[in-house]
Amino acid sequence: MPIEIPDVVIDRLPVYARALASLDRQGRDVVSSQELGAQLGVTPAQIRKDLSYFGRFGKQGRGYNVKRLLEELHQILGLDRKWRMVVVGVGQLGHAVLSYGGFAPQGFDIVEAFDADASVIGKQIGDLVVKPVAAMREALAGQHIDIGIVATPAAAAQQVIDALVESGVRAILNYAPIAAHVPRHVRVKDIDPVLSLQSMTFYLKSDLAHSPPK
């Protein structure tokens, strides 16, 4: 594909796919960009523009074929295959990640789990037994792992990320509150609830300033 597609467009496609999957389950065949936009809180023009990067999907005035657009988005996003993931850090959060039922149905399989804590190593969670993080490189050698989920404390995270990258992982889902350093070919998505909260308080604060006192 010769055109550079903005990251924000790529970030919206899974949201569209999720909404289309829900419409498909409801037995809907066609949806307009108006209706999809209203459901998702984006403008119809935005949806049409985002999809236009990938070709022509809807027919003028007829809306989108739900199943076909969903399939196309799955292909575009690489959701028509399985992805192998490892989790590093099996504290409360890592445990919640390992127990979350939402990954596997979407093709994201967690195939290994690691921790540094002797009281957690050897523990069975679902089908997995937690292995020592010190032996991670050996454990991953020869395995093809696509994605690393980092749920360690902040202080350990960069070192873990380095080891994952050296083991061939090309995408990191980072729950640790650090700005991870990775080579150019590796993608990182941060999940940090504090940053999300802090970007909302800007608006809460402004509302307070602009509302009349009660």
Added chain:
Amino acid sequence: MPIEIPDVVIDRLPVYARALASLDRQGRDVVSSQELGAQLGVTPAQIRKDLSYFGRFGKQGRGYNVKRLLEELHQILGLDRKWRMVVVGVGQLGHAVLSYGGFAPQGFDIVEAFDADASVIGKQIGDLVVKPVAAMREALAGQHIDIGIVATPAAAAQQVIDALVESGVRAILNYAPIAAHVPRHVRVKDIDPVLSLQSMTFYLKSDLAHSPPK
């Protein structure tokens, strides 16, 4: 403030603040936009442009005063005060949220927790006792709550969000995999690891397509 500030700019400010806080702890007095950018993986021009929405911070060629810029960002983002939050849904994820040590030091206090499950209601977690979600409106009446954290299953989430909004909550941190509907005056930030993964697989897939076979 008469100028409309893009949401993406507001989203980056907490990241800047986190990096500055870390520099401040290391005893650093001054930082250049080059160094800050290199740490965070954004261009120095981006940082300067983002900050220019809020006035002049750095002196040409002298870099930013770490403490002063941090304080200004705290004021801009409303991080110089306390925010009151409730958690709804105390499953594995909600439990991890309630036990997370990262909220309170940043001024985010969880003051109530609710669940629908009789086996969870009445449970003590830290200083809180989980209350029945059916009694949430009564429990929140007369309280000032800023932010609701929704960690319920998808099917329950919209109803919970409606109840939170009716109780005066103006910001929702939504862990449920739904596109939440809220009135215009309410902010929502979604935390959905599946969406984050799905926006990375686009790039993994493209890499595979473009790399020579091994």
